[in-house]
Amino acid sequence: MVVLTRFSYAIAALSRVFVGLACALLAILVSIVVFQRFITHDTPRWAEELPRLVLVWSAFIGGVVCSRDRSHLIAGLLPFVVRSPRVFAVVDRLNNLLIVVGLAALGWGGWYLAQLTMGQLLPATNVSAGVVYLALPVACALTAIVHIAQLFEPWPPAEAEQITLE
Numbered sequence: 001m002v003v004l005t006r007f008s009y010a011i012a013a014l015s016r017v018f019v020g021l022a023c024a025l026l027a028i029l030v031s032i033v034v035f036q037r038f039i040t041h042d043t044p045r046w047a048e049e050l051p052r053l054v055l056v057w058s059a060f061i062g063g064v065v066c067s068r069d070r071s072h073l074i075a076g077l078l079p080f081v082v083r084s085p086r087v088f089a090v091v092d093r094l095n096n097l098l099i100v101v102g103l104a105a106l107g108w109g110g111w112y113l114a115q116l117t118m119g120q121l122l123p124a125t126n127v128s129a130g131v132v133y134l135a136l137p138v139a140c141a142l143t144a145i146v147h148i149a150q151l152f153e154p155w156p157p158a159e160a161e162q163i164t165l166e
Contacts, residue, residue: 008149011142012068015061022058026051045124053125056132060139067099067146089155096147103144110136 033047066072082088110133118130 004145004149005153008068008146011145012065015064015068015142019058019062019065022054022061026054026058029054047124049122049124049127053127053132057135060135061142063139064142064146067143067150070150085155092155093151096151099147100144100151103140103147107137107140107144110134110140 029051033044033051037043037047063072078088078091082091114130114133114137116130117133118128120129121127122129122132
């Protein structure tokens with residue numbers, strides 16, 4: 001299962017690059033909008049739609065990285081209640097399994113919504129509204145791969161960090 005773990009690290013690395021570029025693009029777009037709005041007093045037509053599209057995609061794909069790094073915000077009470085590493089490992093595996101099931105349901109709903117809205121164009125950019133909603137099933141699929149890989153990784157997660165992409 002080392003191949004699956006390496007694949008999930010590669011997905012996270014590509015996601016990290018994508019999110020970094022998207023954040024840089026978002027900063028550029030917002031700067032252009034602010035400059036045009038307050039200096040030239042002429043707001044571009046795409047001032048709301050294009051930054052929102054970039055923001056949605058970067059937020060959802062950013063979740064892939066957080067899942068791989070196990071850096072999502074969590075209520076960390078379990079280590080105080082469960083002292084046994086074996087029980088803790090079982091709970092972690094169960095958690096990953098439930099997350100995959102939830103991601104599958106959420107991804108399916110997002111795919112359905114993307115299909116419904118694919119024929120609708122956003123007025124300012126003429127981009128399909130489905131492209132915005134497509135971020136959800138794509139991110140859910142990538143994040144599910146990461147969590148499936150974590151199901152088969154050694155416990156505790158610190159040992160899994162020794163597996164590199166090299």
